[in-house]
Amino acid sequence: MDINHAEQKIKNLLRLAAQENASDLHLTVGRHPTFRIDGKLISLVKDKILAPDDTQEMCNAIIKEEKKKILLSEGQVDFSYNLENKARFRVNAFFQQGYISVAFRLIPNAVKALKELNLPESLYDLVKKSQGLFLVVGPVGQGKSTTLASLINEINHTQEKHIITIEDPIEYIYEQDKCIIDQREVYQDSKSFRAALKSVFREDDNVIFLGEMRDLDTIRTALTAAETGH
Missing domain, CATH: 3.30.450.90 (Beta-Lactamase)
Structure with missing residues (x-):
C-alpha cells in the first residue's frame, strides 16, 4: 500500500x-x-x-x-x-x-452545554469561582473530556476571561465568545506540560485547563498556580 x-x-x-x-x-x-x-x-x-x-x-x-x-x-x-x-x-x-x-x-465538533449532559447544577457555581484547583477524574470513556469542554465553554459564553488550555493532543476546538482562549498542544507548542504550565505565570491568565498531570513536577507547578490565584 x-x-x-x-x-x-x-x-x-x-x-x-x-x-x-x-x-x-x-x-x-x-x-x-x-x-x-x-x-x-x-x-x-x-x-x-x-x-x-x-x-x-x-x-x-x-x-x-x-x-x-x-x-x-x-x-x-x-x-x-x-x-x-x-x-x-x-x-x-x-x-x-x-x-x-x-x-x-x-x-464531536460541537461542545455540549452543561444542561445537555444532565450534570449537577452545582457545576454552574463552580465555574464562577475566581480561584482554586478543580479535578475531573474517572475511568476511560466516561466523559471527562466532554465534561471539561462543557465547563470551559460555559465560562467562554458567560464571563470575560483569558483561558489557556494545555493538552496532548488538543481535542475540542473552542469558538471564542466572551473569552480569549489560547490552546497549546504539548510537543507542538511547548516541549512538556510542565514547561507550558510554568510559562502561564507570564501570560496574564484567568483560567488554566491542564489536560493531564503526568509527573510530580507538573503536579507541584499546578498546585503553585492554584495557590497564587491562576
Whole structure:
C-alpha cells in the first residue's frame, strides 16, 4: 500500500466511522479494521485483514514528523487528526509485538452545554469561582473530556476571561465568545506540560485547563498556580 493509497484508505474509514456514529476505530495487524459502536467492537469484514505494512503506511500517512520521532523513540504517541474540517479525531499510535497499531477516538465538533449532559447544577457555581484547583477524574470513556469542554465553554459564553488550555493532543476546538482562549498542544507548542504550565505565570491568565498531570513536577507547578490565584 503506497502512501497516497494509505491516506485515502484512512480518510474513507474515518468518514464511515463518523457516518456510523462510531466512537472509535482500531487498526491492528491481523485484524479487519474495527469500529466501536455503542460499546461493541464491530469488524469491517468486507475490508481485508491488515498486514504490518498496511498499519505502518496508514500511520505514516497522517502522522507529523515530530510525532513520528516520539513514536519511534518511546513506542507510543498521541496526536490529533482533522478530517477535511468535518470531523476531528484523537489518535494514539503504538507498537505491539513489533508492529504499529492505531486507535482513533471521534471528537464531536460541537461542545455540549452543561444542561445537555444532565450534570449537577452545582457545576454552574463552580465555574464562577475566581480561584482554586478543580479535578475531573474517572475511568476511560466516561466523559471527562466532554465534561471539561462543557465547563470551559460555559465560562467562554458567560464571563470575560483569558483561558489557556494545555493538552496532548488538543481535542475540542473552542469558538471564542466572551473569552480569549489560547490552546497549546504539548510537543507542538511547548516541549512538556510542565514547561507550558510554568510559562502561564507570564501570560496574564484567568483560567488554566491542564489536560493531564503526568509527573510530580507538573503536579507541584499546578498546585503553585492554584495557590497564587491562576
